[in-house]
Amino acid sequence: MAALGRKTWVIPEGWIPPQGASAQEDPTLVPHETACLLNTGPRDAQVRITIYFADREPAGPYTLTVPARRTRHLRFDLLREPEPVPLGTDFSSVIEADEPIVVQHTRLDSRRDSLALLSTMAWPAD
Amino acid sequence: MAALGRKTWVIPEGWIPPQGASAQEDPTLVPHETACLLNTGPRDAQVRITIYFADREPAGPYTLTVPARRTRHLRFDLLREPEPVPLGTDFSSVIEADEPIVVQHTRLDSRRDSLALLSTMAWPAD
Amino acid sequence: MAALGRKTWVIPEGWIPPQGASAQEDPTLVPHETACLLNTGPRDAQVRITIYFADREPAGPYTLTVPARRTRHLRFDLLREPEPVPLGTDFSSVIEADEPIVVQHTRLDSRRDSLALLSTMAWPAD
């Protein structure tokens, strides 16, 4: 299949819920903020993420690869280099790839022993 | 009415929640991952779905028909041929039709006796 | 302000939750499926809604007015003419206006004494 999508995606909303009580019981219930990146094309996509904040200069770039014909569900709380994304802090992200990809944003909030989900397609800026 | 929409839609997020405890009580509360496909046009639409994974080659095509002037709310966990979509596994999907359609992605997560919903329009790639 | 938006919007997902136990206590917690229609322009917008189903011909048109410079949060379960929208049934909707409007789709599911929300911008088809 051809490489579908765009090369620059924006997610204005970002906030990683503080760790919920359920974390120990079931890893799929740990609160998380995710960007799902799909590369339908025949070449690996090199991806650069920049994180924007309310009161300081942006962080990044965070770099990763989405291999050809693969999806990658990226958890923002697992980003480590150049610095972790702080918990409980407002942020936004810009995702740039050297091949077309499609990006969707999802949050699972599992504080309080209930579940809440949000999701939206990211905004293609190119 | 004319056939509204596009012929290629992308959903980067995909994850079928493991079966919840509520499954036996009320079928409308079974956790599910859904693509809602609307064909407003005068001709049946033949649809091909390809499923992408994090660590293996894509699966599919899964084929189905959305009749003229009908909607089809497709549950990914009910796809059987050529192979079931695994539960609790990250995936993405590309939906291709031979007539214009409009596609929306919805998940119901009903684990833990609470309810969580997400939904977004799929991304039109053509 | 100018009239912002488009004249044809599509919402593939539609399903009105059966009445929840909370309905008697607080009307804002009654489960509902909503289309929010905003008319920023200087002229009233005449709106026609067509409802599509999985296994029968479409219903409608349902007609309403969104006055100039007003928003209207339309609950599908309150549509009565030409026929009510059945509960617990898959449907889709097409919303056509004679002036530009912007449409967003929201569901509140409050079964089980928990709350779940979904929302997405409708898809502009013109």
Place this chain on the structure above:
Amino acid sequence: MAALGRKTWVIPEGWIPPQGASAQEDPTLVPHETACLLNTGPRDAQVRITIYFADREPAGPYTLTVPARRTRHLRFDLLREPEPVPLGTDFSSVIEADEPIVVQHTRLDSRRDSLALLSTMAWPAD
């Protein structure tokens, strides 16, 4: 980075949940309706928000600044001038900036000791 986005964004859905019981315990659990505004560009963005209602003339403009290379997660319940946005009331918003920005809409509903989230990209009208 260049200034990404558009200058006019529309959010048809708007409804601020009445204050939940959890408000006193944890400020991050206070119900809220939010617009996340990202300015990736090198110049501060001056933003004007107009609020539309079902049964009265629009309110506003509400004015704010999103500084260069910053995100601002704006809570509608904290808008004060020219007038507060009423709780439990249907509204819509139009967000206009003098520099390109990207806008995402999110609601947290935490009534009933459960959590519900919705989010969608706002609709770019220019």
